[in-house]
């Protein structure tokens with residue numbers, strides 16, 4: 163016996179592609195086979211983000227001028243954000259991370275707050291400044307790397323004689339992408355100090371980093387010099403490393419899917435990123451966007467800090483690298 167298939171009214175009405183696309187629009191579905199302005203797949207990583215370099219001295223001079231114009235008690239933070247310069251971007255430094263140079267004047271205290279985003283700081287020029295994390299006061303001085311995992315109250319203060327400068331790195335662009343943003347100002351504005359600690363799991367002092375570098379190993383294939391990883395298990399979006407390169411070193415050209423932001427803690431040299439060559443000195447920042455080849459050359463003994471999203475890429479099984 164022949165089975166009779168009865169078409170529904172809608173199905174009977176869809177007899178042309180135009181009918182089909184009209185019905186798809188009504189149902190909020192989109193055909194996977196149509197061509198799009200932004201395709202669904204592409205062959206290898208590509209990005210709007212461009213290789214960049216910031217000259218610390220120039221930004222520092224600008225921040226010094228901001229000291230007289232911006233009251234940190236009102237501004238929350240006196241910082242200048244390193245926006246990647248592609249059109250219509252006014253925030254992110256690389257796709258997943260943002261950096262800013264920040265300054266605090268002697269005697270100032272920046273109000274406490276907490277947020278979902280994880281944060282770290284590379285302390286560039288500071289003596290007598292400190293961080294308050296969950297009530298604990300910890301020194302924050304030149305050469306230190308300081309962490310503030312998401313959700314912890316944090317504020318900063320400065321008891322030194324000269325302005326304090328550092329570079330902040332946060333994963334705010336990742337939070338924007340995934341949308342779990344929470345932000346709260348501290349109910350007391352300035353969190354009370356309940357304890358004072360010279361060492362903290364949130365602080366890697368300059369001395370401790372240098373001691374660890376003495377026995378650190380470089381990449382056998384030459385992609386990086388002797389390097390230590392600063393463990394930040396509560397901040398899984400960020401990779402933090404410090405690499406030591408002697409005078410006249412050259413690293414091997416390579417690339418990876420990770421986005422990298424180098425901060426020159428000490429020394430001088432240059433970094434080739436894609437088609438650009440950036441000459442750098444202490445305090446400068448160099449950006450290597452995803453899948454862009456790079457290598458360093460030094461003209462003096464150098465310490466390079468690197469903030470990257472490599473742990474995030476690895477956790478998601480998106481990490482890939484190659485030597486060139």
Ligand SMILES: [Fe+2]
Nearest residue numbers: 275277281316
């Ligand atoms: Fe913050």
